[in-house]
Amino acid sequence: MTETMKLVRELIKRPLQYLSISQKNFFQKTRRGEGAGIERIKVIHDEIGGKMALIGVGGLKKESDFNSAINSGFCEFVGAGIASMLNPDLGILLEQKKGEKINLELDPEHPEYYKMAPQLWKWCLFGLDWMPPIKARPQKKEEEK
Numbered sequence: 001m002t003e004t005m006k007l008v009r010e011l012i013k014r015p016l017q018y019l020s021i022s023q024k025n026f027f028q029k030t031r032r033g034e035g036a037g038i039e040r041i042k043v044i045h046d047e048i049g050g051k052m053a054l055i056g057v058g059g060l061k062k063e064s065d066f067n068s069a070i071n072s073g074f075c076e077f078v079g080a081g082i083a084s085m086l087n088p089d090l091g092i093l094l095e096q097k098k099g100e101k102i103n104l105e106l107d108p109e110h111p112e113y114y115k116m117a118p119q120l121w122k123w124c125l126f127g128l129d130w131m132p133p134i135k136a137r138p139q140k141k142e143e144e145k
Contacts, residue, residue: 063099
């Protein structure tokens with residue numbers, strides 16, 4: 001985290017409008033270095049101190065995940081990677097408080113729903129652990145590909 005904070009300090013000197021931080025888990029805590037034991041996104045947000053907006057991304061899937069992240073105060077915006085791949089209408093579902101309709105797994109029988117480019121669809125079907133989970137199929141670890 002010490003190296004990350006050096007980079008953040010350099011970036012806030014520049015005329016940037018926002019910084020996007022993507023991690024596996026939005027609420028992941030710093031293991032060592034600056035801010036050890038504190039959520040990484042909070043450490044970065046505190047350092048930025050309003051000089052630019054911070055977008056936090058990381059494992060947000062369910063409506064409750066998004067609400068927790070938004071209400072944390074650790075960033076100005078939240079983003080979604082896998083959740084938006086699985087739900088082309090994610091923003092509408094969240095706005096209309098229809099969290100029960102959010103897909104948490106990719107259904108390989110319905111590619112038309114996801115509106116993905118062909119190559120991205122192929123990568124999703126390969127089932128790596130950093131891609132959306134596939135319905136009724138265990139994911140492969142990166143080293144298994």
